[in-house]
Amino acid sequence: MGKPQSSIPRHRDPGEQQPRAYPYASGGWGSVKAVTHILVQEKAVLRDLRILPHQNKPDGFMCVSCSWAKPAHPHTFEFCENGAKATAWDTTSKRADRAFFERHTVTELLGWHDHDIEDAGRLTEPMRYDENSDRYVPVSWDAAFEAIGAELRALDPDSVVFYSSGRASLETSYMLQLFARMYGTNNMPDSSNMCHESTSVGLTQAIGVGVGTVGLDDFEHTDLMFFFGQNVGTNSPRMLHQLQDARRRGVPIITFNPLREPGLISFANPQSPRDMLLPGDTKISTQYHQLRPGGDSAVLAGMCKVVIEAHDEAMALGGADILDTAFIRDHTTGFEDFANWARSAKWHDIERYSGLPRESIEEAARAYMQAKAVIAHYGMGMTQHRLGVQNVRLLCNLLFLRGNIGKPxxxxxxxxxxxxxxxxxxxxITEKPELAPLDQLARQFNFEPPREAGFNTVEAFEAMIDGRVRAVVNLGGNLVRAVPDRVRTEPAWRNLGLTVNIATKLNRSHLIxxxxxxxxxxxxxxEIDRTGGREQVVSMEDSTxxxxxxxxxxxxxxxxxxxEPFIVAGLARATLRERSTVDWRAWSEAYSLVRDEIAQTWPDVFHDFEKRMWTPGGFMRPLPARERMWKTKSGKAEFHVPESLDEDxxxxxxxxxxxxxxxxxADGQFNTTIYDLDDRFRGVHGSRMVLLMNRExxxxxxxxxxxxxxxxxxxxDGILREVAGLAAMPYDVPRGCLGGYYPECNPLLPLWHYAKESxxxxxxxxxVRVVAVEKPGKR
Structure with a gap:
């Protein structure tokens, strides 16, 4: 067997894992050391030291990692530790070329660790799987396009899934959705289905737009921030700059998170000589409440209850309003039903489901009532629950109570x-036809788009399991590793007739x-894109x-x-042939033509696209809710009455x-990409097969x-789902709760355990339950 190409210990015994608490602030010298390590690991030190200063700059490249906002006036080094890792990972000097595939069979590569598979390096030419040799073998681009196109033409369009990762540009995404619809399907699941689809559904119901309303300018005007289920230190570290500035102005930050995370406790800015050379750092969270996983609905309901009852008491005593009664009267509907529900909610139930004492929730609510402008940040700790949409709605309820939307x-x-x-x-890119401008696309490109709902990610795998999906075109990502219920989904993926993967690096989805x-x-x-004989540029939307x-x-x-645009255009041209009214070749050679079409499809959003895309700080899409205009069914912001305090x-x-x-x-990964086996913030080193447990x-x-x-x-449900070999490690996690790494623990998550509506x-x-305990040395 071939030797895995790795610069880290692959086989450290998880039983040797010993807890080592991280005693420092996030950022600081630990971040500098981690960046230096990844540059050396990927043999990219000198090159990337020239590249990194262009990251997230107005005329440079958008980070391929997180989607946090790119400021109009960036820092000299406008990248974080994770962004530097992502850049080094992409610009590595390592290559998974034809010689690599001649040395290694697919069966052999399946035995490699996920880190080592990607760390083999960049893919260098198109390849097809050869069953006789069990290897990927080189082919020409034309041969690949023609063969794939022929296969797709022979299939029922509704048996094909077009999946896209969040790294694809606006131009590529627009081309892919048009290709899929001209082909005849709305089967367009994407990575949002795995994370913030609960946001897209919940915010749309509550305020009429499926994205947040906060921009970087709002950080300068807020006087309180909440965090729910978002570990900023590893998921979006550049955001710590804005948080640090706010804290230095005295803005309190209240965090609700099951684990105590260093990035939410304190921060030392690696770009600040003061922070690096002098002792001390910035305390981030002024209150830190360790709720139980699935306790967000109860916490939000409890805070709403405190605010509403405090207002009731103030009115009874002839005091001033605590609720923003004018906002509630003029801009919302459903308040009385929700207020009555909140008044009747029992503290016993709130404490039980939240895992927090009443006093902690009241402490947070008191701070909320004293603030005039409040931002509520949240992440997948809120959205990845059975009632994740409800969580988003309840967060909006809390904001509505004091008019905390539509003002600076x-x-x-x-x-x-x-x-x-x-x-x-x-x-x-959406499987929901009602969210796509199908009539406009029909007029613009002279075809009839399909009107039936397509598959989201969960539905796509359900359809694979029962044989309704026969092929997947996979634009980026590592879908086989990202999805849950591996005991059922991996065999279904292997049974597909066709898998097409557009990617920069090899990953496990290509081997299964x-x-x-x-x-x-x-x-x-x-990388510089010289498609069509000229340097091309692309565009994207950030989190704000x-x-x-x-x-x-x-x-x-x-x-x-x-x-990516060249590849999507090549596949579309070979598949659709004379059925298409699009000059795909011209589009692949001049992306400005694609942007012209995007602007024609959504003129209110993308007018003057070519000019405005270089606006420092970006140009903002219309956000009616930011102006207190509500594109909901009622025409107002809508309060929601929860169905349960138990999120699952x-x-x-x-x-x-x-x-x-x-x-x-972990801090050594981004989504399914594993940069190394360490998680220094949690004191984990050399293994990801670790289970964080409460000592009791x-x-x-x-x-x-x-x-x-x-x-x-x-x-x-009669299906055995197990993960073995997890090394127990004591950690500050609520009683009855565990923490384990994604995607290693994905096999434990049933495919049917998902958020309602999203x-x-x-x-x-x-x-889960512990079914076996093996003592080290007693194997």
């Missing part, structure tokens, strides 16, 4: 993950392949609904790789001995540090 320094702030995950939805499988290597956003241009600055990894009522978590598992990301839960089960744990899902996998609350 206030509003909901969903912190998106992937770099253009919000933008691809804006330009038509369909009967016909293709690798189509694409340029990274960081601002659009930016992006210009590559690095030389391509290979002369044989192609841009579909799972039998009350079974004796059951624990509640939440999946986590360990003692109750006779578990000691380093013991190997086997977890089994408590689902009662179908986001409910990965933050999985009932």
């Amino acid at each position: 320094g206030a509003g909901p702030s969903p912190v998106r993950g992937h770099s253009n995950v919000q933008g691809q939805r804006t330009v038509g 392949h369909g009967r016909q499988a293709w690798l189509l290597p694409c340029l990274s956003r960081i 609904a601002r659009f930016h241009g992006s210009r590559g600055v690095a030389e391509p990894a290979s002369a044989h790789i192609r841009s 009522p579909d799972m039998p978590g009350s079974e004796p001995g059951a624990l509640r598992l939440m999946t986590l990301r 839960d360990m003692d109750e089960r006779g578990v000691e540090t380093g013991d190997r744990i086997t977890l089994c899902t408590v689902a009662n 179908k986001v996998p409910a990965a933050k609350s999985i009932p």
Whole structure:
């Protein structure tokens, strides 16, 4: 067998794991050391030291990692530790070229660790899977396009799924959605289905727009911020700059998170000589409440109850309003029904489901009542629950009570993950036909788009399992690793007739392949795109609904790789042939033509697109809710009455001995990409097969540090879901709760355990039990 190409220890025994608390602030010298390590690991030190200063600059490239906003006046180094890792990962000097595939069979590569598979380096030319040799073998671009096009033409369009990752540009996303619809399907799941679809549904219902209303300018006007289920230190570290500035102005930050995360506790700015050379750092959270996973609905309901009852008492005593009664009267509907529900809610139930004492919730509510402008940030800790949409609605309820939307320094702030995950939805990537401008597309391109609903990600895999989906065109990502219920989804993926993967690097989705499988290597956003004989640029949308241009600055990894627009155009041309009214070749050679069409499809959003895309700080999409205009069914902001304080009522978590598992990301990863096996903020080194446990839960089960744990899902559906070999590690996590890494713990999450209405996998609350404990040295 071939030797995995890795610069980190792959096989450290998880039983050797010993907890080492991280004693420092996030950022600081630890961040500098981590960046230096990844540059050396990817053999990219000198090159990337020239590239990184262009990252997130107005005329540079948008980070391929998170989607946090790009400021109009950037720092000298407008990148964070994770952004530097992502850039080094893409600009590595390592290559998974034809010689690599000649040395290694697919069966052999399947035995490699996920880190080592991607760390093999950049793909360099198109390839197809050869069953006889069990290898990927080179092919020409024309041969790949023609063969794939022929296969797609022979299939029922509704048996094909077009999946897209959040790294795809606006131009590529627009082309892909048009290709899929001209082909005849709305099967366009994307990475939003896995994370913030609960936001898209919940905010649309509550305020009429499916994105947040907060921009960087609002940080200068706010006087209180909440954080719910968002670990800024590892998920969007550049945001810490704005948080640090706000804290230095005395703005309180109240955090609700099950784990105590260093990025939400304190921050030392690596770009500040003062922070780096002098002792001390900035305290981020002024209140930190460790609720139980799935406790957000109860916490939000409790705070609303405190505010409403305080207003009732003030009115009874002839005092001043605590509620913003004018906002509620003029701009909302449903208040009385919700207020009556909140008044009747029992503190016993709120404490039980939140895992917090009444005093903690009241403390947070008192701070809220004293503030005039409040921002509520949240992440997947809120959205990845059975009632994740309800969580978003209740957060809006809390903001509505004091008019904290549609004024400076206030509003909901969903912190998106992937770099253009919000933008691809804006330009038509959606399985929901009612969200796409189908009539306009029909007029613009003279075809009849399909009107039937397509599959989201969960539905696509359900359809794979029962045989209705026969092919997947996968634009980026590592879908097989990202989805839950691996015992059912991996066999379904293998049974596909065709898998087409557009990617920069090899990953496990390419190795667990369909009967016909293709690798189509694409340029990274960081690389110079000379398609059509000229340097092309692309665009994307950040987490604050601002659009930016992006210009590559690095030389391509290979002369044989192609841009994402070129590849999508090639597939569309070969598949649709005379059925298409689009000049795909012209589009692939001049992306400005695509932007012209985007502007014609959405003139209110993208007028003067070519000029405005280079606006420092980006140009903002229209956000009616920011102006207190409500595009809801009622024409007003809508209060919501919750159905339950238990966010995950579909799972039998009350079974004796059951624990509640939440999946986590480490600071050494981004989504399914594993940069290294460490998580220095949580004191984990050399292994990701780790289970974070409350010490009392360990003692109750006779578990000691380093013991190997086997977890089994408590689902009662007749399917055995287990993960073994997890090294127990004591951690500051609420009693009855566990933390484990994503995607290693994905096999424990049933495909059917998802958010109602949005179908986001409910990965933050999985009932499990310990079924085996193996002591080190007793194998």
